Amino acid sequence: MRPFRKFMSLMLAGVLIAGLSSCSNQVRTDISVPSLTDNATKKEISKTENETTGTTPSETDNRFGKAVVVYFSCTGTTRDVASKIASVAGCPSYEIVAAKPYTADDLNYNNKKSRAAKEQNDASARPEISGSITDWSSYDTVFLGYPIWFAKSPRILCTFVESQDFTGKTVIPFCTSGSSGIGNSAEELKALAKNNGKWVNGTRFSSSVKEKDITEWLSAMKEAGDI
Numbered sequence: 605m606r607p608f609r610k611f612m613s614l615m616l617a618g619v620l621i622a623g624l625s626s627c628s629n630q631v632r633t634d635i636s637v638p639s640l641t642d643n644a645t646k647k648e649i650s651k652t653e654n655e656t657t658g659t660t661p662s663e664t665d666n667r668f669g670k671a672v673v674v675y676f677s678c679t680g681t682t683r684d685v686a687s688k689i690a691s692v693a694g695c696p697s698y699e700i701v702a703a704k705p706y707t708a709d710d711l712n713y714n715n716k717k718s719r720a721a722k723e724q725n726d727a728s729a730r731p732e733i734s735g736s737i738t739d740w741s742s743y744d745t746v747f748l749g750y751p752i753w754f755a756k757s758p759r760i761l762c763t764f765v766e767s768q769d770f771t772g773k774t775v776i777p778f779c780t781s782g783s784s785g786i787g788n789s790a791e792e793l794k795a796l797a798k799n800n801g802k803w804v805n806g807t808r809f810s811s812s813v814k815e816k817d818i819t820e821w822l823s824a825m826k827e828a829g830d831i
């Protein structure tokens with residue numbers, strides 16, 4: 605190689621090495637410990653949360669099999685509780701929707717002639733449901749939620765349980781109410797389901813229930829061997 609070319613080659617190599625080393629410094633700073641640290645921190649936080657709740661969605665799947673939260677709600681209270689249960693149990697939810705929606709007048713419990721009052725006074729009333737749940741046969745655990753209407757489940761729950769086969773399923777009834785307990789509303793539904801499935805004792809939740817309370821409720825049922 606001629607002296608000039610050799611000189612140029614050496615210069616070029618020097619420039620490249622300097623460039624690479626400065627890039628590599630820059631990359632190290634940019635990849636940045638902060639983003640790694642962030643990830644590590646996130647992992648720690650989620651680990652702590654999981655330890656607090658004692659559950660993760662995948663653990664929940666194992667604990668409750670394939671679960672679904674089925675609920676009916678007119679003014680949102682049961683819907684909120686159902687959503688918390690679905691979140692804690694890591695499962696989907698299905699809302700029972702009335703083909704003919706309930707108006708405020710329909711729900712007036714002070715009026716004996718309101719739609720709700722008349723339905724609740726008629727043991728044969730079966731309000732029609734709009735649509736239907738898909739993949740019913742694939743679920744083995746069903747959380748079944750409803751508001752208490754005149755100490756019972758709304759008649760549309762009768763429509764639902766009579767239209768489904770609960771054989772082989774574990775049913776976990778829950779309700780919301782102004783103050784009443786769940787009473788024997790779940791037993792009545794179980795009878796309408798031809799006593800198919802394993803129905804655990806029902807639970808009443810207040811509108812202020814927290815996900816932490818639901819986690820404890822599920823753990824207690826698990827420990828008792830109910831589910």
Ligand SMILES: Cc1cc2nc3c(=O)[nH]c(=O)nc-3n(C[C@H](O)[C@H](O)[C@H](O)COP(=O)(O)O)c2cc1C
Binds near residue numbers: 720721752756781785
């Ligand atoms: C027609 C009707 C009857 C009700 N009867 C009772 C009852 O017997 N006892 C009670 O504590 N609350 C009763 N409530 C209050 C509801 O159970 C309570 O507001 C419930 O949380 C509503 O749920 P939702 O918002 O999911 O529809 C009644 C409400 C309605 C509309």
